Amino acid sequence: MNGAPPTIYDVAAAAGVSIASVSRVLNGTGSPRADTRDRVLRAVAELGFVPDGAARALSVKLKETVGVVYRRVPKATPGGVFAEEDENLQFADIINRGIEVAAQRSGFSLLISSVAAADADAGRRMLALARKCDGLIVHDLVLDEGQLDRLGRQIPVVNLAGITTPHTASVRGDSEAGMRDLMRHLIRDHGYAAVGYLSGVADSPDNVTRRAVVTAEAGAAGVELAAGPQWQGSYYADGGAQVIEGLLGAGRPLPRAIVCANDLAALGALHTLARHGVDVPGEVAVTGFDDIPVARRLHPGLTTVRQPIQELGATAFELLESLVRNGQPEPRDVVLPTRLIRRESCGC
Amino acid sequence: MNGAPPTIYDVAAAAGVSIASVSRVLNGTGSPRADTRDRVLRAVAELGFVPDGAARALSVKLKETVGVVYRRVPKATPGGVFAEEDENLQFADIINRGIEVAAQRSGFSLLISSVAAADADAGRRMLALARKCDGLIVHDLVLDEGQLDRLGRQIPVVNLAGITTPHTASVRGDSEAGMRDLMRHLIRDHGYAAVGYLSGVADSPDNVTRRAVVTAEAGAAGVELAAGPQWQGSYYADGGAQVIEGLLGAGRPLPRAIVCANDLAALGALHTLARHGVDVPGEVAVTGFDDIPVARRLHPGLTTVRQPIQELGATAFELLESLVRNGQPEPRDVVLPTRLIRRESCGC
DNA sequence: CTGAAAGCGCTTACAG
DNA sequence: CTGAAAGCGCTTACAG
Numbered sequence: 237m238n239g240a241p242p243t244i245y246d247v248a249a250a251a252g253v254s255i256a257s258v259s260r261v262l263n264g265t266g267s268p269r270a271d272t273r274d275r276v277l278r279a280v281a282e283l284g285f286v287p288d289g290a291a292r293a294l295s296v297k298l299k300e301t302v303g304v305v306y307r308r309v310p311k312a313t314p315g316g317v318f319a320e321e322d323e324n325l326q327f328a329d330i331i332n333r334g335i336e337v338a339a340q341r342s343g344f345s346l347l348i349s350s351v352a353a354a355d356a357d358a359g360r361r362m363l364a365l366a367r368k369c370d371g372l373i374v375h376d377l378v379l380d381e382g383q384l385d386r387l388g389r390q391i392p393v394v395n396l397a398g399i400t401t402p403h404t405a406s407v408r409g410d411s412e413a414g415m416r417d418l419m420r421h422l423i424r425d426h427g428y429a430a431v432g433y434l435s436g437v438a439d440s441p442d443n444v445t446r447r448a449v450v451t452a453e454a455g456a457a458g459v460e461l462a463a464g465p466q467w468q469g470s471y472y473a474d475g476g477a478q479v480i481e482g483l484l485g486a487g488r489p490l491p492r493a494i495v496c497a498n499d500l501a502a503l504g505a506l507h508t509l510a511r512h513g514v515d516v517p518g519e520v521a522v523t524g525f526d527d528i529p530v531a532r533r534l535h536p537g538l539t540t541v542r543q544p545i546q547e548l549g550a551t552a553f554e555l556l557e558s559l560v561r562n563g564q565p566e567p568r569d570v571v572l573p574t575r576l577i578r579r580e581s582c583g584c
Numbered sequence: 585m586n587g588a589p590p591t592i593y594d595v596a597a598a599a600g601v602s603i604a605s606v607s608r609v610l611n612g613t614g615s616p617r618a619d620t621r622d623r624v625l626r627a628v629a630e631l632g633f634v635p636d637g638a639a640r641a642l643s644v645k646l647k648e649t650v651g652v653v654y655r656r657v658p659k660a661t662p663g664g665v666f667a668e669e670d671e672n673l674q675f676a677d678i679i680n681r682g683i684e685v686a687a688q689r690s691g692f693s694l695l696i697s698s699v700a701a702a703d704a705d706a707g708r709r710m711l712a713l714a715r716k717c718d719g720l721i722v723h724d725l726v727l728d729e730g731q732l733d734r735l736g737r738q739i740p741v742v743n744l745a746g747i748t749t750p751h752t753a754s755v756r757g758d759s760e761a762g763m764r765d766l767m768r769h770l771i772r773d774h775g776y777a778a779v780g781y782l783s784g785v786a787d788s789p790d791n792v793t794r795r796a797v798v799t800a801e802a803g804a805a806g807v808e809l810a811a812g813p814q815w816q817g818s819y820y821a822d823g824g825a826q827v828i829e830g831l832l833g834a835g836r837p838l839p840r841a842i843v844c845a846n847d848l849a850a851l852g853a854l855h856t857l858a859r860h861g862v863d864v865p866g867e868v869a870v871t872g873f874d875d876i877p878v879a880r881r882l883h884p885g886l887t888t889v890r891q892p893i894q895e896l897g898a899t900a901f902e903l904l905e906s907l908v909r910n911g912q913p914e915p916r917d918v919v920l921p922t923r924l925i926r927r928e929s930c931g932c
Numbered sequence: 933c934t935g936a937a938a939g940c941g942c943t944t945a946c947a948g
Numbered sequence: 949c950t951g952a953a954a955g956c957g958c959t960t961a962c963a964g
Contacts, residue, residue, distance in 0.1 A: 241738075243941055254951045259943060269949060284738040289715035290641035291941035294956045299638055301695070301716060329677075336698065340709075345716055347649070348696045350684065361688075367637035368649060368693055390589075390632040591957055602935045607959060617933060639957035642940045 242283040250279035262287060301345045302556055303365040304335055306375035308350040326500065327526055327545060328375055331396065334549025335373060342557055344370075351378055359383065366391045371556045373549075376440055392559040394552045398441040400569040405559060407552045407570045411445040411525075414541035414574030418495065418523055419453035421576060426583045428492040428521065432462035434479050434505060436471040436497030443471075443497050446525065450495055462491045469501045476504025484512055490520050493582070499524035499531045499540055506534060506581070517583040527577055537579030544572050590631040598627035610635060649693045650904055651713040652683055654723035656698040674848065675874055675893060676723055679744065682897025683721060690905055692718075699726055707731065714739045719904045721897075724788055740907040742900045746789040748917040753907060755900045755918045759793040759873075762889035762922030766843065766871055767801035769887075769924060774931050776840040776869065780810035782827050782853060784819040784845030791819075791845050794873065798843055810839045817849045824852025832860055838868050841930070847872035847879045847888055854882060854929070865931040875925055885927030892920050 248255040253272055260266040261276040268276075279285070293299040306328045336346050347369050351358040358378065366372060371392035374384065381399050388403030395401075398408035422428050433450045436443035454461040466482050469475035476496060483490060496502035502524035509516055516522050516536060524531055527542035551570055578584045596603040601620055608614040609624040616624075627633070641647040654676045684694050695717050699706040706726065714720060719740035722732065729747050736751030743749075746756035770776050781798045784791035802809040814830050817823035824844060831838060844850035850872035857864055864870050864884060872879055875890035899918055926932045 245941080255942080256944080256951060256953095257949085260950090263943080265944090267949070272949080284734075286711060286714050286738050288642070288941055289717075290638045290647055291956090292715070292943075293638035294636070294642055294941080294958085295943045297956070299716075336696070340697075343712070345695050345697065345713060347693050348684070349688075349693065363634060364691070365693060366634050367640070368647075369637075386632075390634050593957080603958080604935055604937095604960080605933085608934090611959080613960090615933070620933080636957055639940090640959075642942080642957080643959045645940070 242285045244285075244287065246283055247276065247279045247285050250283060251275040298560075299368065299370050300343055301347055301369040302335070302339060302553065302560075303347040303349065303369040303372045304332055304375075305349050305351060305362060305365065305372060305378050306332065307377045308352050327498070327528055330528070330545040331375070331549035331552070334546035334551075335553045336549075337546070338550035338553035342553075344553070344557070353377075362387060363390075370560045373552045373556055376442065377437060380439075392556055394556040394559065396548065396552055398445070398569075405555050405568045405570075407548055407555060407572065408442070409543035409548060410571050410574045411442050412449055414525065414543070414576065415446045415449040415495075416453060417576040418525075418539075418541055419450060421578065422493050422495070422521065422523070422582060423453065423457045423459055426493070426521065428459070428583075430460040430462065430491040431493045431495055432467060432491040434476055434494055434496040434501050435468050436501060438468065440471070446497055460491070469497060469504075471498055471500060473500045473504030473507070476501035477508045478504075480505050480508040480512075484508075484514075490514070493521040493523070495523050497525060499526045499528045499538060502538055502540070502581075503530060503534065506538070517581055521583045522581045524581075532579075534581070536581045539579045539582035539584065540577050542575045542577045544574075548572060590633045592633075592635065594631055595624065595627045595633050598631060599623040646908075647716065647718050648691055649695055649717040650683070650687055650901065650908075651695040651697065651717040651720045652680060652723075653697050653699060653710060653713065653720060653726050654680065655725045656700050675846070675876055678876070678893040679723070679897035679900070682894035682899075683901045684897075685894070686898035686901035690901075692901070692905070701725075710735060711738075718908045721900045721904055724790065725785060728787075740904055742904045742907065744896065744900055746793070746917075753903050753916045753918075755896055755903060755920070756790070757891035757896060758919050758922045759790050760797055762873065762891070762924065763794045763797035763843075764801060765924040766873075766887075766889055767798060769926065770841050770843070770869065770871070770930060771801065771805045771807055774841070774869065776807070778808040778810065778839040779841045779843055780815060780839040782824055782842055782844040782849050783816050784849060786816065788819070794845055808839070817845060817852075819846055819848060821848050821852030821855070824849035825856045826852075828853050828856040828860075832856075832862075838862070841869040841871070843871050845873060847874045847876045847886060850886055850888070850929075851878060851882065854886070865929055869931045870929045872929075880927075882929070884929045887927045887930035887932065888925050890923045890925050892922075896920060 244255045244258050247258045253276060257268060257272055258276050261268045261273045339346055347365060349365050351361060373394050376397035381401055384395055384399055385401035385403050387393050388401055393404040395404050395406040398406055400406045431454055433447055435447060451461060467479060469479050494505060496505055502522055505522055506516060509520060514520055524538045524540035527540045531538040531540050555570060592603045592606050595606045601624060605616060605620055606624050609616045609621045687694055695713060697713050699709060721742050724745035729749055732743055732747055733749035733751050735741050736749055741752040743752050743754040746754055748754045779802055781795055783795060799809060815827060817827050842853060844853055850870055853870055854864060857868060862868055872886045872888035875888045879886040879888050903918060
């Protein structure tokens, strides 16, 4: 690292060829003579030449980089049992792994940026990111529909919350089918006649969909649906725990089954129920959504709806790449299948 | 996204000014007239202009991007209890969070890349990454000293394993002091007379250091040290579990205290000991190293040595930034303090 | 305060 | 097969 790093001109000079030849052997284009090749490669090795990606990106109009923006987990209740749940690998992280795997296959790199829950200048940060990549993959709860569409007019954007705007594409799991199967299992197979929906973040599209299906299925079957602000959770264990705590504290009886917006909420619910000596699934059945790794390790085993999490990420990348390369996304709203996973917490 | 995205020329034309003026108002340099400012900003908004980071990087010779390379967790024994431990947030992830926080403060973005345990062309991947950023932060177990030094001649490199070469800098926790305090606690405060060291990856610098301290302290105190290939773990729970399984299977008595190379190994050891009905700390004391979040949730609570994990990441970034900007790293080898955390697993 | 112009380090038609 | 040259989209002295 003494002085300025070598450029393609230095390599060309050292090899006694033109910069065009250097570029060709390094990129494997054209058919350079063996001798040319050797001299270039030798010079490259000697000088420790690393081609400048910015210069290439400027020239070919492609950075081969995608930006991923996800929401940092909000701080949980201080001192609570789940105070450190933000330090567990969750849904978003598995998606990111899927993105990375797919990106690597295409020679793309990942620019990762997390934004705090209520980040005022998330917009600015996003623009700064956008400058450095070819397109953005935006997780749930980062931007609302309006912000997303605006961003989509400036740069290719794929959203992971199921929000599809005129200028953006999206990838999501099939919440409708998954939740429908789950509800019918609880109602028909187990015969539960009273259900509560432990909500995720209120305006998250997935939450809206899942609640709607729960409501519709309960209504169609004449099943009682517990509702109200006290059922409002957060998608996190901490929120699920608080909902149960509140319900129990109010002294009102719990419904026969509690359908949670996602696995983390179910984890919090399960934990709190256990602490209060409520038997699951004997007294109350509990279900999740996502099938994240911890779901498999809970006791009782969590009945949930599996989403193809890593595949969601991989698909988001592929969609974005087609957007970047062709301008138009092939399908605009990709929906990946989900599947009911019956374990013990539902009563099975 | 219709046609080519607007450039600074389009903005200048729309605003009726020169591209130099556009650049100045966007970067807050010079003192543009209010009128100029307004017209530029209006044109930017109208066109949805996002300046090209590659062009800027080429011009200012700074990408404001750092690359982070970490090692993907190797697959654990199929079907084992810890088969999915790679899906838990661990040491490396917390470090990465620290890097991101510090990078964000300086306006840098993070290019993240994971390499598989035995990745033949990790080198090539690394070079590809290097093209796109100003410097690289390389986690433990990714490159050996030779590869690291070679890389360091091509691009600024900070290593997180404590390997300092002529061309690279490093950041690490103080394993010596931490392990010394821990050993003395076990020997002096608890009076244990026989100790085993459950090893991490054999040639990892931290492992080498920790083992050396354990050996030295045991020797100095006349404490018996169990050793041999059967004590070879992997830094992961799976490895720790296998070591204990092997020891127990061989029917030989366990030492009074098992000092594990890190928390994850201790986690595996704890789990396996419990499965075999061995009382910890009654029959055998167990300790870890790192103080990762799960350590606090184990039963019994894990006695360990706390590393300032997130700070290791933040410091690595700061060191790299100074390397990038000044060419010379200020301190070449930064050692952050560690601290003994006594919980129950040591017998306290 | 503002603009014309050079320069950053590559890639890629275009000639030869 | 190879080289001279233009061009990618910015920033920044340098004049005015």
